[in-house]
Amino acid sequence: MDQIKARLNIANEQDENIRITCTIGSTVEFLDVLVDNNQGQLKTSVHRKPAAEPYILPYLSDHPRHTHRSTVKSQLLRAARLSPHVEDFDRERLNIEFILLLNG
Template structure:
């Protein structure tokens, strides 16, 4: 069985080659172990997890940056009263984030 998982605090993401029925059976067995243990299950070809949008494209995982509906493509105005290093750090951080989360050069270029 191929399996990959990611965890951040109480958010878990996983991929597997099990069937949907096998996944649901295993998760239901897990939930029976403790009545306080709650799982929200989403089984799909694509999902948003933390800051990433993840898509299974014919067995190949494709990742891009997930932009929430409230996201605005603006950064701190240069005229704001923040120290100048803050402006440079915002741009640097956004580029590092794009480099880490975008699985293709084309998606990275879209973030620039």
């Protein structure tokens, strides 16, 4: 473990804008996925970075309408891909609906 931490420290010294962290536990966040290991069973779900949420493309922005449709579609596809159960997808769909309402 000490060797891993030493290599991470060396990597972190290469560029001050990039930080690599080491976390040991039953869950890992990678990009937009949260992977949970529950007694050997892996479960995925949507991960949201606290700093980025609940922002999404505002409806009143000056983007073409197809961009707004694409945003909604991509959020729902992401939820479908990462939700292993219908209940998880439905919870995420409600979350997306709430975020869209907040953004007009």
